[in-house]
Amino acid sequence: MVHVTKAGHVSKWDIYEIVLEGGPSKGNPFCDIKLEALFSLGKRSSCVSGFYDGNGVYRIRFMPDAEGEWSFKTASPEASLDGIEGVFQCQGARGGNHGPVRVRNTFHFAYEDGTPYIPVGTTCYAWSHQGEEMERQTLETLKTAPFNKLRMCVFPKSYLYNVNEPPFYPFEGTVADGWDYSRFNPAFFGHLEKRIAELGEMGIEVDLILFHPYDRWGFAHMKPEYDDLYLRYIVARLSPYRHIWWSLANEYDFMRNKTPEDWERYGGIVTEYDPYRHLISNHNGLAFYDFDKPWVTHCSIQRVDVYKTSENTDEWRKKWNKPVVIDECAYEGNAEYGWGNITGEEMVRRFWEGFVRGGYVGHGETYMHPEDKIWWAKGGLLYGTSPERIAFLRRVVEEGPAGGLDPLPSDWDLPCAGVEDFYYLFYFGFNQPKSREFRMKPGIRYQVELLDMWNMKVEKLPGSYEGAFRIELPSRMYMAVRMTAMPE
């Protein structure tokens, strides 16, 4: 006899979970038992997959996106799991829950409730595989960090500076004896989703990397049928988390054993089984994924060059007509290779070069540590000089136009973003002019501010400016000029 646990209510965009205990546990329930539920509210309905969580426990999770009385009914070839019904109330969203992030205005993002979302991301690929102490430290660090998006891997990581075994493995089996890819490890997934939930409570979107090539266990080389089983399982478990983004892979093109057809199949499975249409993309090593594919919601980009990447943002916007998110523009640190040894100054410059061209740039940190506790992979502590300046950037962008920063026509040497005749943000990058003449349309009066993007200072110039005028600058790098149209 199956014991059913279900709540009577849930808040909008939270997770409503039905727990079925005492279900079939013989054979391989991960593969053999099909379980779905149809959730309905008036004329709306959504069919979601349940999943097996070990020990005869089955779970069905659902994220309602509308208030009111929802009903559900399970369906399964297994009689004990079939036909279970119920109703629950969906109440208004809890404070701070604005729903999943969606693309808005072609190149930007907003939460489903319309609140603008400006992704300011960081990367901690394997932070959830480091054990309780360090994982708590990471969460602690994130509390005061400026980041509202985090790229992280499902699978543990084996790479330069990343040699430790994880506390949990995703499949049944052992390192010595190998894995049964048809049987998931509930403890692994329970831990993963706990960490994901904690990030969500902090307002941090999770850009979840489903596959990656830095592997010594075999997770990068499963048979296609197991890849597909894994994807259906993780989507059933995690898609109800409002703050999930799907990243099919990190450096998909470095997974030489996978074909273009594999990636399209993966994209198809995730989008078919995710009823919430979470953001989804595929992050390159060298060659960009084809962001034109209809299921790809945004460009997820790694640095294309040692010297110049985020300066291409406006071109990429034109090419793909989707939001441009440069997840990896190189990392602040002193790692051995060029992907991980830029200064804080260069990191912040790359951020601004991307934002001022209507895109979004992500952070990572790779300062060498005697025990290889490096933020970019393991989390822990931040040592760099860029996060504080990225917090300043976030404030400046949040104070900007609600529709997002779009590139505006500008001089060859001075990129500019904003909204024509209303808001302009000119960024000088590493150039250090003593002054600059601006020629704005006559008849509009602007408040002009000097922004020092490194020293995090805003200086409001007295009076107002109109038409053609000259602004004195401090002959320093990393300055910006902000102009805001004044009311008549």
Next chain:
Amino acid sequence: MVHVTKAGHVSKWDIYEIVLEGGPSKGNPFCDIKLEALFSLGKRSSCVSGFYDGNGVYRIRFMPDAEGEWSFKTASPEASLDGIEGVFQCQGARGGNHGPVRVRNTFHFAYEDGTPYIPVGTTCYAWSHQGEEMERQTLETLKTAPFNKLRMCVFPKSYLYNVNEPPFYPFEGTVADGWDYSRFNPAFFGHLEKRIAELGEMGIEVDLILFHPYDRWGFAHMKPEYDDLYLRYIVARLSPYRHIWWSLANEYDFMRNKTPEDWERYGGIVTEYDPYRHLISNHNGLAFYDFDKPWVTHCSIQRVDVYKTSENTDEWRKKWNKPVVIDECAYEGNAEYGWGNITGEEMVRRFWEGFVRGGYVGHGETYMHPEDKIWWAKGGLLYGTSPERIAFLRRVVEEGPAGGLDPLPSDWDLPCAGVEDFYYLFYFGFNQPKSREFRMKPGIRYQVELLDMWNMKVEKLPGSYEGAFRIELPSRMYMAVRMTAMPE
């Protein structure tokens, strides 16, 4: 009766000059009087043009490139200038005179006597139009500066920060009444060649810009017949200076009134009338000149991008198969626009990025000055932080392989120049690694040095290195590693 002055001897690659006084001065001798001389040594002979220098004075200049007894004989339709003969001894070159610079090893340069020449240039476009006091100051500054090439214009300059009238004008006439482009001003050219000679005595090659668009006097808009007359005249006067390079124009493509055919005609005239085959190119504003043209000896390049130019040097070498000289990679300073407001650090970084890819990069300085005395145009004083570091660069390159630095196969993030299995210079640019592993061919022992390209320090590491090894680095920008194969 014409009075002839001629010396009995000259040193190799110096100028032998025949002065004919009391020649015809009526009409327009600049146009009307043809005068040539045939110089012969054994079976060699060279026909050179003379030129009119005002007041009935005609001059014929010749730069002998071989020791021995030369003879000459003039030829002119004008009887009084015709058939004048003489002999003179050409002695060994004076110390410091290595002859004209030639292309060597496809991508590099050497003086005609085989001494390597590593161009380390600067730009003072209009320095010879600033009057005695400032011109002397410029020469004084150059005495201790690291530069052995200088880009300068024949004509005065009218541009941002450049509004002063010059002391001399190249043609007869006045600003008010206009110019007779068929009559040259001997005082102008006498002054110009005096300055050129002074640079030569300091070992500075003169990259002489024959046309430029920054003009309010009309010199950029002469009729083709006057352009051609001017070119023949200046080549007759100046080609005997061993250290002349011809730059057809600065920003040729910004001279909208000139056609591609004009530039080819100019190139043809200069190369036809210059018996010494001086280096010659044409410097772009936006679109490169077609450096494939057979008369073009090297690529003369302006920055193609705000962010990345000298990093393309190796590609340009492959494309053009000629030396790559990036005369303008932007200027150190705080001018209003991106062409003139990079830091000293960025200037030096751009130098190294070019040199380590087998090319040559030039300097310029544009710090604002209350009286607009800015080095890049007017000369005077240098204020920047890059020249000292460029001197260090010059020493490092001079200590390198005599055949020049060529790019070697290297990792994606660490350009390297040198000679395989013999000399390697790895440059880290703005990256700041804590260490780097190198994998050299086994069996060759290297002396390894850390070069701090900004602090101008060389640290020789103890012992020797072979095969695969790791080098500790200081987690600072602008470092290089130099490896020199040790004798067996």
